[in-house]
Amino acid sequence: EGIGFELDKWGCPVVDKKTFQSTREGVFFGGDAAWGPLNIIWAVEHAHQAAISIHAYCQGASVADRPAPGMNLLTTKMGLHEWAYGNDYNPAKRQKMKHVDLAERFKTMSIEVELGFDAEQTAREVERCLNCDVQTVFSDKLCIECDACIDICPVLCLTITHDGEEADLRGRLSAPAPNTSQDIFVSGPLPQTKRVMIKDEDLCVHCGLCAERCPTAAWDMQQFVLQLPYAGRPAGEKKGGAP
Ligand code: SF4
Ligand code: SF4
Structure with a gap:
């Protein structure tokens, strides 16, 4: 007022x-x-x-x-088995944080309790990264339905099957996809049989093995970059107006 x-x-x-x-x-x-x-x-x-x-x-x-x-997708492929990101996913459990001894903590209120990871723990934690910014990108037109990616996927998140309603599709995957809040990827019809490629993103560990194994590069691992607009500057434009 x-x-x-x-x-x-x-x-x-x-x-x-x-x-x-x-x-x-x-x-x-x-x-x-x-x-x-x-x-x-x-x-x-x-x-x-x-x-x-x-x-x-x-x-x-x-x-x-x-x-x-805006957004940008850029391939991370650098060679037959080489990627511009660390794809050596380590399923190890989270490293245990070391803490200052309890008796020491009572000596002063301002003491930092967590000691941080040592070099070895840090290296292990880095390899646990799921590289969520690196996406599996699929080109249905390139797929020859050889099943090589299905065989190699360590978490069974890929399936080639006939198209159908989502609830029905979820029940026909290599591994069940019960989390309905996570969309499943369904490709367009594949050139040879008109079946579809399905991927359950909930399971994918972004290891890139599907893309390494695929003989036609139908799968690619591409880095996603979100481009934000700023005051007076549209998304994707750098300072000074350069694209
Ligand atoms: S990136 Fe790895 S986990 Fe994800 S679909 Fe490909 S092979 Fe499976
Ligand atoms: S490996 Fe490539 S060509 Fe073979 S089924 Fe998978 S995506 Fe299709």
Whole structure:
């Protein structure tokens, strides 16, 4: 009241979740001030979104028109069995963090309790990475249905079968896919038999063996890069306007 924009029952400004604009045109909020405590990652994202709105507002453009994000996929293949990422997936359990001895901890309140991983533990942890930024990308037109990728997949997440309704398909996979909140990948019809390639992303460890084994490069391991728009700069454009 008296400051020109509405406050909610918690005394926080009422803010549009898309534009970050308050009920007073040209006044923007983000972070804790807008929606209460969140983490620093959200605070940074709010600032980016608010900056996009402020830029549009200063240009006389609509703050509701948001620039779309972009994406890029780049093959990581470097040779027959060589990838630009570490594909040697290690199924070992998470390394146990070492802690400062309990008696030591009581000597001062400001002591850092976790000692961190040593070099050997760090190397093991790195190999547990599932490389979620590296995607299995499938080209149905290239597939000759030789089944080599199905045979080699260590977690049985690939299946070639006749197309059908999703519930029916889930019951016909090499390994059951009971998690219905995770979409399954279903390719277009394969050139020879019109069957489809199905992949359960829940199981995939991104090892790249399907792509190494495939004789026609129908599978490829491609790195996904999300391109975010910034204030006055569309997604994918570098600083200074270069693409
Ligand atoms: S990347 Fe590895 S786990 Fe994933 S589908 Fe290919 S062979 Fe299977
Ligand atoms: S290895 Fe390649 S060609 Fe053979 S079934 Fe798999 S994707 Fe198709």
